[in-house]
Amino acid sequence: MTEHRHDPCEQAVHIITREHLNLWRMILLLERLQQDIAEEAQAPDEVLINAILDYFEHFSERVQSGPNEILLFQCLRTRAPDGMAVLDELEQDYLTAHEALQGLRALLHDSLDDWPARRGHVIHAMSRFTQTLRRHVQLEEQVLIPQARALLNESDWAQIAQAKDQYDDPLFGERVREEFKELRHRIINMAPEHVGGLGIEHPRRLAPPPPPEALLEVKGLVTAYGRIEVLHEVDLTICRGEIVSLVGANGAGKSTLLMTLSGLQPVDRGGLVYAGADLTRIPAHQRVAMGIVQVPEGRQVFRDLSVHDNLRLGAFTRKGGVEVSEDLEQVYNRFPILRQKRDQLAGMLSGGQQQMLALGRALMARPRLLLLDEPSMGLAPLIVEEIFDIIRELNGEGITVFLVEQNASQALAISDRAYVLEAGRVVLEGAGRDLLEDDKVKAAYLGI
Ligand SMILES: Nc1ncnc2c1ncn2[C@@H]1O[C@H](COP(=O)(O)OP(=O)(O)OP(=O)(O)O)[C@@H](O)[C@H]1O
Ligand SMILES: [Mg+2]
Known part of the structure; x- marks a missing residue:
């Protein structure tokens, strides 16, 4: 890979920013669906919502599988031997994410039996979930990355930037990026068009499309x-x-x-x-x-x-x-x-x-x-x-x-x-x- 080699820090930050962009897309999608549920009497689309949750779950699983293998975290721990509160907080998030995800899946599933009796619960749980996600990503963007920019040296960044070429880095590896891309494609294929998907299985639209010209x-x-x-x-x-x-x-x-x-x-x-x-x-x-x-x-x-x-x-x-x-x-x-x-x-x-x-x-x-x-x-x-x-x-x-x-x-x-x-x-x-x-x-x- 030869792009942006002149500045490994910018290159690594760019990779992270791109992953974040995708996370934001997923968060926004979930929020749009939540809004749909609030506005329509129709039951939520369990398959689609679960597919989005799969995305976040995959993320937290990858991270949990080895927080120590994520070079960015590793380097930061080395450069800040007295500890970094933001790292602890982020790692804690990954641990609680699993529970939150399972809770949301179960609530959604159970609520469908007597929909819309528990609609309010579902909306509330979804909104808590997305708020936590927003806070987490913002923490990474607004606190972690600036601190990393201040603390890490060029060779740290070079190492992090290179990790993307290593197949197995749990966050930036080539294979992981492919996995996330596949998950995204699945979601895009399922999501209704009015929220930016292809809507294959969901022809429902808010407004009929203009005739093609x-x-x-x-x-x-x-x-x-x-x-x-x-x-x-x-x-x-x-x-x-x-x-x-x-x-x-x-x-x-x-x-x-x-x-x-x-x-x-x-x-x-x-x-x-x-x-x-x-x-x-x-x-x-x-x-x-x-x-x-x-x-x-x-x-x-x-x-x-x-x-x-x-x-x-x-x-x-x-x-x-x-x-x-x-x-x-x-x-x-x-x-x-x-x-x-x-x-x-x-x-x-x-x-x-x-x-x-x-x-x-x-x-x-x-x-x-x-x-x-x-x-x-x-x-x-x-x-x-x-x-x-x-x-x-x-x-x-x-x-x-x-x-x-x-x-x-x-x-x-x-x-x-x-x-x-x-x-x-x-x-x-x-x-x-x-x-x-x-x-x-x-x-x-x-x-x-
Ligand atoms: N300037 C030219 N003079 C004569 N034949 C040409 C010229 N440019 C292209 N051809 C021929 O026209 C055909 C189509 O070429 P074209 O470049 O349009 O194909 P392409 O689908 O774009 O291929 P590629 O995937 O290689 O870009 C080929 O057989 C090519 O050899
Ligand atoms: Mg051509």
Whole structure:
């Protein structure tokens, strides 16, 4: 792993912060469900709530299995021989967590027999539970981490940062992160959509979704290099607000399709309609101005220009001025590492940082439809997760995303819909989560 190697402290804190972010997501989810229970006469969803409790239980079990194996705690004990109250408190929390969890599970289960007679009890218990969790995570964030920053030296941090590569570190090890990710996926698949899940087993919604509205329609698209036809009558639709992914083997024509959409490759036959306008004769730079912005394969930043100049070039279709500076500021806020390196040559950045720069540059053009060509290619797993998180975040802010990925399982997991391209033809399409379960897709692209 080469990312952020320059500062092991920041790297370790970053890992911890990411775990916390996931914990916060789970806490917020539980609170939303608690609110649902309070507002609706409907019985709580025991399976879903138990799945969330599994997440916290797994966490506390991992920690209990060996608090001494968690390097961060170990180092802190060494550096603070007289003891640290916050450590004692946190460890105590882990011990009582198990009991609290079992109590909540039992109460929930029993209360379902005569629901809603004990609804008040359930809400009360859930709210006590989430409050304790909040306090615990805040304690780690506001007390433990600052103290650790003050007490630990560089070699401690280096050790902690490295622990994530050791398979078995109970908090940061590769295997544990995978386990947590699986648990999260399970929860996301079960959680109703109005609380941010996919809601597979829970079609109940608070409001009916708006009817899908096409942002981009590709009809019978044929693209050729010279006389060699690469895309054969491709049909696909990307609706406003969606993340749509395109999966396919090497050479299937994925990049060709993206370049045809962005105008870098001419259309031979067929139609491209974007926001109601015929795109086929519109040149690439004008498509950028219309909001169709591509992040090309292999990132392709301008290696000999500074980070700052790369970003400014992203706004080339726009008039300069205040808005551009504001957007630059936003990009720097989103990617603090880019601010830190703003005057360095882009070629000196690591792969992950270059990908962030490529994304940042695309954002400078204010995209409505972001075309991403294998953004996770060649990046370390932690950075891949971060990239996928960013994609989801951008989508949450209203940007429609068309994502080409070799990393099919992660792409499908975050996609609303997906297409499978084989030798220039669309052979399969469906909801991202359905394709994840599809036997053909599993065999060909997920290595299952
Ligand atoms: N500039 C070009 N001139 C001629 N043929 C090309 C050109 N670019 C790509 N091709 C061919 O077009 C086909 C599709 O290539 P494309 O790069 O679109 O595939 P891809 O799905 O993006 O593959 P990968 O997963 O390797 O990125 C391949 O057979 C490739 O060799
Ligand atoms: Mg490609």
